[in-house]
Amino acid sequence: MTIQMDRDSLNAFLRSEFPQVPFISVDTVARENVVVRLSVRDEHLRPGGTVSGPTMFGLADVAIYLAILARIGPVALAVTTNASIDFMRKPEAGRDLLAECRILKLGRVLAVGEALIYSEGGEEPVARCSMTYSIPPTRG
Template structure:
C-alpha cells in the first residue's frame, strides 16, 4: 500500500478539520505505515509539578495514530478511536516537546491498529507507550 497523503497534506487537513488543536502538533515525518509527530509543549499542557499532563500525552498518541492512518487511506475525517491502552512509564522532562513515533501494525478495510512510543526530547528512553485502534468508516 502506498501513501495517500503527504506531510504537508496531513498538516493542512489537521488545520482545516481540527483548528482547535492543530497548532499543538507538528508532523515531522511520514512514511509507509509510520509517522512521527511532535507535541509543541506549552503551559496549557502542564500539570502541577511542571510535567506534561496525561491527557496531553494521550492526545499526542491519539493524533499520531489518526495521522498515520490517514496517510495510508486518505482524508477521512470520520475515522474514530475505538480502543486505547497507554502506559505512562517515566516523567517527561519539564518544558520540552514530546515526540511520538507511530507504526501501524494492521491496516484493514474497517480497522487500523497502531503502536506509539512517546519520547521527551533529549531522553533516550520512552516516557509512554500506547496502542490504539481506529475504526475506518465504510466507503
C-alpha cells in the same frame, strides 16, 4: 504500505479539520512510521511542571489517527474504538514531545496502531500507546 498523504497534506488537513490542536504537527512521514510533535505549552503542564497524562493521551490519539490517514487518505470520520496507554517515566521539562507511530494492521474497517512518546532528544520513551480505529465504509 503506500503513502496517500505526505507531511504537508497531513498538516494542512490537521489545520483545516482540527483547528483546536494548533500545537500538534507532523514532523515526518515514511513507509514505516509517522512522527508527530506536540509543542508543549503551559496549559499542557500539571502541578510539578511535567506534561499531563491527558495531554500525552491526546498526542497519541491524534498521532495514530494521522498515521492511519497517511495510508488511507483524508477520512475525517475514522474514530477511536479502543485505547491503552502506559505512562512509563516523567517527560523532561521544557522539551516538546514526539510520538513515533506505526500501523500494525490496516484492514478494510479496522486499523491498529502503536505510538511511542519521547521527550525530544530523549532516548527512553515516556509513554506507549496502542489504539484501534474504525474506518467508515466508502460510499461509491
